[in-house]
Structure formats: C-alpha cells, structure tokens
Amino acid sequence: MTAPLPSGPDVRQAEAFELAECQAILADSILGQYFEPELAAQILGQARENGELFVAVIEGKVAGFYVHAPRGSFLVFSYLHLLAVRSAQRGTGVGAQLLAHLERTTLEARGYPFRPKIFLLVSAQNRRALRFYRRHGYLRKATIDDMFGEGDTEFLMMKDLGNKPNGR
Ligand SMILES: CC(C)(COP(=O)(O)OP(=O)(O)OC[C@H]1O[C@@H](n2cnc3c(N)ncnc32)[C@H](O)[C@@H]1OP(=O)(O)O)[C@@H](O)C(=O)NCCC(=O)NCCS
Numbered sequence: 082m083t084a085p086l087p088s089g090p091d092v093r094q095a096e097a098f099e100l101a102e103c104q105a106i107l108a109d110s111i112l113g114q115y116f117e118p119e120l121a122a123q124i125l126g127q128a129r130e131n132g133e134l135f136v137a138v139i140e141g142k143v144a145g146f147y148v149h150a151p152r153g154s155f156l157v158f159s160y161l162h163l164l165a166v167r168s169a170q171r172g173t174g175v176g177a178q179l180l181a182h183l184e185r186t187t188l189e190a191r192g193y194p195f196r197p198k199i200f201l202l203v204s205a206q207n208r209r210a211l212r213f214y215r216r217h218g219y220l221r222k223a224t225i226d227d228m229f230g231e232g233d234t235e236f237l238m239m240k241d242l243g244n245k246p247n248g249r
Contacts, residue, residue, distance in 0.1 A: 090137035
C-alpha cells in the first residue's frame with residue numbers, strides 16, 4: 082500500500098484539458114466495463130460543461146474524479162454518478178477526499194427543505210467500492226437486478242447528511 086499523502090489533493094471543477102485524464106482513469110477501472118470510450122467521453126464532457134465534474138489534483142495530475150448530479154435522485158436529492166481514482170493511487174485517501182468534497186458541496190447547496198441525502202449505485206460485484214462506501218456511512222437501500230445488463234445486480238446506497246431546520 083502507498084504511503085499516506087502528506088497533504089490532501091486539490092479538489093475542484095475539472096478543466097477541459099483534464100478530460101482525457103479522467104477518461105483514462107475511468108477506462109482503467111471497473112467502470113470501464115460499462116462505458117465505451119465514446120460514451121465515456123460524451124458523459125464526462127457534458128458533466129464538465131454542466132459544472133458537475135470534479136477532479137482531485139496532485140502535483141498537476143488528475144488522481145481521481147467524480148460526477149455529481151445535484152438533483153439526480155428523484156429530481157430532489159444528490160446522485161453520485163461516477164467516482165474513480167487512478168489505480169496507482171488507490172488506498173491513499175483520494176477517494177475519501179473526493180467523497181468529503183461531494184458531501185460538503187451537497188450540504189452547502191441551497192436546496193429543498195428536506196434532510197440532504199446522497200444516492201449512488203454500486204455493483205454487487207464491486208467489493209472494494211462497497212466496503213469503501215459502507216465505511217463512509219452509505220447504507221444499502223435497495224437491490225436492483227439486471228440493471229445495466231442481464232445478471233448485473235446493483236445496490237442503491239444512500240447517505241443521510243443530517244438535520245435540516247424543519248427536521249424532515
Ligand atoms: C472505490 C474507490 C473510488 C476508492 O478510492 P480510494 O482512493 O482507493 O479510497 P481511499 O484510499 O480513500 O480508501 C480506500 C482504502 O484505503 C485505505 N486508506 C485510506 N487512506 C489511506 C492512507 N492515507 N494510507 C493508506 N491507506 C489508506 C482506507 O482504509 C480504505 O480502506 P477500505 O477500502 O477498507 O475502506 C477506488 O477503489 C476506485 O477508483 N475503484 C474503481 C472505480 C470504482 O469502483 N468506483 C466506484 C463505483 S460506484
């Protein structure tokens with residue numbers, strides 16, 4: 082396992098020139114199975130234009146990224162669409178930093194008067210990601226069979242970020 086980072090990465094909105102790095106990171110992860118390069122380029126490019134693609138940058142290089150649709154769950158709650166860390170940098174806290182950034186952004190956003198929540202889908206096969214999300218307080222709320230293909234089981238996970246003034 083790699084040594085801990087001396088300081089956290091810079092997490093911010095992605096620049097256009099960083100799209101290729103994000104695409105390479107995606108292709109080099111389990112998520113690459115779901116998206117052909119053309120589709121991946123389209124999704125990442127659109128997310129960047131919408132201001133929904135965030136990167137963790139270490140020494141000028143993209144170490145990981147996430148795509149966040151602020152009303153992507155039921156038109157009300159946050160949806161974490163994609164999260165991936167460069168394979169050589171996994172296990173060093175980059176994923177945790179990206180998740181922390183997402184949660185902060187979600188809490189800071191002005192939204193509906195409900196307790197803010199983040200939803201995401203994760204493959205039942207993706208043990209490492211499941212453990213990672215569970216450790217960060219995401220709970221399994223539903224199982225969806227044959228979601229992206231025959232035999233592909235996905236878990237819908239959710240984190241409740243806490244109280245809002247009206248308590249709902
Ligand atoms: C899932 C994923 C995003 C996690 O990112 P990551 O950067 O490896 O996550 P972290 O380093 O924060 O945490 C991973 C593990 O490393 C350990 N770790 C965290 N910080 C560490 C540090 N500074 N030093 C050593 N180990 C550390 C954690 O204990 C954690 O253990 P756990 O998996 O048992 O919870 C990453 O594995 C990935 O990109 N996977 C492929 C894509 C994917 O599956 N995405 C999710 C699809 S929904």
